Amino acid sequence: MIKLYGLEISNYHAVVKAFMLEKGFEFEEIEIAPSYSEPYLELSPMGKMPFIEVDEGYLSETSAILGFLENCVPDQPMTPADPFVSAKMSELFKVVELYVGNESARLVGPVFFGAELNQAVAEQIKPLMVKGLAAVDRLASFSPYMMGANVTMVDFYAYYIFTTARLIAKKVWDWDILSEVDGLRDWLQIMSQRPMIKLVDDQRNIAIGKMLDNA
DSSP states (O other): OEEEEEOTTOHHHHHHHHHHHHHTOOEEEEEOOOOSSTTHHHHSTTSOSOEEEETTEEEESHHHHHHHHHHHOTTSOOSOSSHHHHHHHHHHHHHIIIIIIIHHHTTHHHHHSOOOOOHHHHHHHHHHHHHHHHHHHHHOOOSSBTTBSSOOHHHHHHHHHHHHHHHHHHHHHOOOGGGGSTTHHHHHHHHHTSHHHHHHHHHHHHHHHHHHHHO
């Protein structure tokens, strides 16, 4: 059985968990906080979460994990069959990762954990997110999913990236990023109603509530 390591409060953990449930995997969750130290680095070389354990070993980085899981269940595909369309999905995935996820994540500390906001850093981040959202607007069809009629890997990844990024943008800049991309708000609502997404969201919200109670 696959073991999923990480913390339920993490949006990246939620991506992998929701994808595994959607694909029908049986797995065990093991709660562990990230750490850039041994022996954690033997399991996740950058000290990040989530990571998974399978018979062959350990695997980290969300995109690599999703790709592995996708290939394990080819009869339930969540990547387009056409090679070019599949590559376009990967292009969209990378845009969401680099220019929405990674950039907004630089402000997680001030928004969620009470760290001091570095205004200069915030001013660097917003223009990059603006460009990233414009690229999403060009690449995603939202008909009703990002790549068309069928849900794909990028939908699960982007759902949890945007769920967190919209909170960060609202808190830091009073900015509604969903208004920047036609169809993004409706797509987010559609994704939020998928049964496995709802299950993961409910469990994640409980974990976040417990964390706040203990803060």
